[in-house]
Amino acid sequence: MIKLFASDLDGTLYNALHETDAAILRRLRRVLAAGRHVALATGRWARSAADLGFGDLPLELVCGNGAFVYDAGGELLRDVPIEPGVLEELLGSFPGVCFNCVAPDGVFVRGSRAAYAAGFVPPRGIAGRAIARRRRRHVSVGTERFDQTDADVLAHRVCKVNGRVSDPRLHAAVEAFLADHADALVNASFDGHLFEITAAGVNKGEAVAWLAGRLGVAEDEVAVYGDGGNDLAMLGRFAHAYAPRGASEAARRAAGAVIGSCAWHAVPRHMARTVRREGPLG
Missing domain, CATH: 3.30.1240.10 (Hypothetical Protein, Haloacid Dehalogenase-like Hydrolase; Chain: A; domain 2)
Known part of the structure; x- marks a missing residue:
């Protein structure tokens, strides 16, 4: 059962305009309501999911390519400085x-x-x-x-x-x-x-694994999504890894499974379908 979903933003969770919209937010709410965690895994820097267009949704945040991890309330849990x-x-x-x-x-x-x-x-x-x-x-x-x-x-x-x-x-x-x-x-x-x-050693995959451990989630209970070079470590680390149709060739190879386009909300649709198929936790 998947308990933590972690997704890149541009070209992945965002729509074709590189933004959130009502359909994305609606599906994420369904995933959260089913007791799952959702983490945004991005190269960008922000202090909360709200800064990235997700309003008041309680999403964990892995940003700076894994250099920072924030909890769903916006508290900084971990940062890894350059020497x-x-x-x-x-x-x-x-x-x-x-x-x-x-x-x-x-x-x-x-x-x-x-x-x-x-x-x-x-x-x-x-x-x-x-x-x-x-x-x-x-x-x-x-x-x-x-x-x-x-x-x-x-x-x-x-x-x-x-x-x-x-x-x-x-x-x-x-x-x-x-x-x-x-x-x-x-x-x-x-x-x-x-x-x-x-x-060295900082990447989205390592940071998502660290967050999963903190949340008490095993790595085989994590699903990840990404489309570019800074997603490769994350896609290659987890068994449940998916690349959208517009992903780079390297990302598609690392993921092993390709779903639809971000233009058609493939990632939030996949999350919602997974939760619907598996049912609520507990």
Whole structure:
């Protein structure tokens, strides 16, 4: 019996516009009412499910690619920081990169608001406009602090570093740095262009397993859903793993089972069908 469902957001639990809607929320309520847990497993950073469009639903949150775990009430249960000396070396090695550094108390951007926005390139079309609109709303809430010095950044408990590097030589140099520091750092990027750096050993799969243990749920009682590069560890770890139809080839292989498209709410439908088939707990 599945007792914990954990899902990525963009391209997975969200709809085709990268948002929640009434149909998604309705099905999640049914899953929760049947006594199950639902966790959002995302590379994004937020303090609660409400920050990600899920209103007052009591959802656990695994964010920052597993660097942070929050309970359904928004309490921080666990965070895994990058070793400060390694972080200082990373920042010092690439002074021109607009890294945004994520800590429990906010996002500290080593660059201007304009440079930060320039590093975000949404897809074209209606979905891209929806993502850009949500992104503007998120930046406006004040969690980001811009024009931070290295010393400013290092004063916080940084658990994830994001950065988009368009210059091929500089991109290769950052990759080489990470390869040289593989014992301390890992990059699990969704699309291969954006660096998403955490401490070595941090990933969505490990964090969901940690959350399951805290909730008293066995790993074979967990179902996970994902579609991209930062979902591979999660999809590969759990026996009940599913990729939506639009997932990357690597994600489909890691999951082993492919369901429908996010445009047709395949993930929340699958969760609700699983609960309906298995019945209530107890």
